[in-house]
Amino acid sequence: MLLVACGDPMATMPRLSDADIPEDTTTLSAIPDGQRETAEGTGLFSRLFGSNVNDERSEDSKATPAAVEEPAPADKEFPPEAYGVTAELPEVPRKPGGILAALFAPDRNDDTAPRIAPGNSQNIRLPYGRIASVCELSERSMGKKVAQYPERRPRHKLYDSDPGNTVPHTFYLTGFADGCARQFTASLAVFGSVGMHEQLRYGLPAEVQPYSDTDRAYEKVKARVCGVPRRKPCGNKLGRLENDTVFLSIYENFGDNQRWSNLLLHSGKLMAQDIKG
Numbered sequence: 456m457l458l459v460a461c462g463d464p465m466a467t468m469p470r471l472s473d474a475d476i477p478e479d480t481t482t483l484s485a486i487p488d489g490q491r492e493t494a495e496g497t498g499l500f501s502r503l504f505g506s507n508v509n510d511e512r513s514e515d516s517k518a519t520p521a522a523v524e525e526p527a528p529a530d531k532e533f534p535p536e537a538y539g540v541t542a543e544l545p546e547v548p549r550k551p552g553g554i555l556a557a558l559f560a561p562d563r564n565d566d567t568a569p570r571i572a573p574g575n576s577q578n579i580r581l582p583y584g585r586i587a588s589v590c591e592l593s594e595r596s597m598g599k600k601v602a603q604y605p606e607r608r609p610r611h612k613l614y615d616s617d618p619g620n621t622v623p624h625t626f627y628l629t630g631f632a633d634g635c636a637r638q639f640t641a642s643l644a645v646f647g648s649v650g651m652h653e654q655l656r657y658g659l660p661a662e663v664q665p666y667s668d669t670d671r672a673y674e675k676v677k678a679r680v681c682g683v684p685r686r687k688p689c690g691n692k693l694g695r696l697e698n699d700t701v702f703l704s705i706y707e708n709f710g711d712n713q714r715w716s717n718l719l720l721h722s723g724k725l726m727a728q729d730i731k732g
Contacts, residue, residue, distance in 0.1 A: 568725065571638060580625060581640045583707045584716055584730055589627070590635040597627040597636065604646045604701045611701065611720060613644060621709040628703065632723030642709040647702040649673070653688050669702065669719040672727035676700060676719075699723070 570588045571579060576596075581587055594600075598616035603609035611630035626644050628637045656670060674685045680696045681689035689696050705716040714732025718725060 568637070570635075576625075576638055579638075580623075581638060583623060583640050585639065586718070586725065586728065587638045588633070588635045589638045590633075592627070592636055594629065597629075598625075602644075602646055605698065610699060610723070611646070611703075613646070613703075623707060626705075630720075630723060631725070637725065639705060641705045641707065643706040645704050647704055649677075649689070649697055649700050649702070650693055652702055653693075657686060657688060667717070667731060668727045668729040669717045672719050673700075676721050676726065 568586045568588050570590070576589045576592055579587075594612070594614065597614035599614065599618045600612050601615045601618065602613040604611045609630075611628060614627040614629070614636075616625040616627065621642055623640050623642050626639055626641050628639070628644075631637065652673065656664075656673075677683065677689050677696065678685070680700075681692045683690055700719075700721045703718040703720060705718065706712050707714065707716075712732075714730055716728060716730045719727045
């Protein structure tokens with residue numbers, strides 16, 4: 456057998472490794488600087504499983520600058536104004552519906568009643584159904600006393616700021632434990648004894664006149680003072696209960712009324728309020 460050996464055709468070509476290259480010669484990179492880090496981080500698994508890694512990095516590189524947060528708008532819910540004068544209202548839990556619901560919904564008890572600053576009371580007419588606390592107002596400034604309860608040794612006194620006026624206007628009620636009067640708007644307001652309340656309440660089935668907030672609050676007060684169960688008259692302790700417990704009915708109009716508001720007063724506090732109709 457004849458074997459033929461061929462020589463290396465590149466044997467006579469000069470090699471780069473044999474050439475003398477100055478040390479200060481600038482070298483060229485096959486990969487641009489901006490892509491070198493990406494290329495070095497692309498390993499075997501990224502080549503096997505496609506371009507997900509590079510895609511994620513490219514998405515990160517396209518991330519938009521962080522949005523600049525604008526300052527939160529100032530709270531635009533201001534205390535209500537009535538006839539150009541602002542009442543100083545305490546911070547109370549907000550009721551569903553925003554500021555309008557809080558303004559026009561009835562106050563449940565003394566804990567949610569707003570406070571009117573001294574000197575502003577006579578310039579403010581509250582919306583019907585609202586009760587406000589007024590301190591440091593003399594009884595002479597409240598108007599004419601039109602009713603009191605009890606008749607002997609009264610605790611609560613009712614003042615009419617404009618007696619004889621049959622349109623809604625300001626009334627004041629005194630006798631509260633904090634020494635401040637309560638202001639409200641009405642055409643007419645009258646006291647109602649708990650004895651009368653029991654005759655009306657227990658003489659009607661709940662289906663005819665559903666239990667209201669003042670009804671439920673009265674049941675709690677009656678149980679504590681009289682020791683009787685719900686929907687049962689106070690009994691022989693009624694006199695004791697009547698000494699410091701009374702209802703006040705507030706009417707929006709002097710004549711026909713589609714609705715009216717009731718307050719339950721006990722031991723110098725407004726226990727509950729509701730609007731019936």
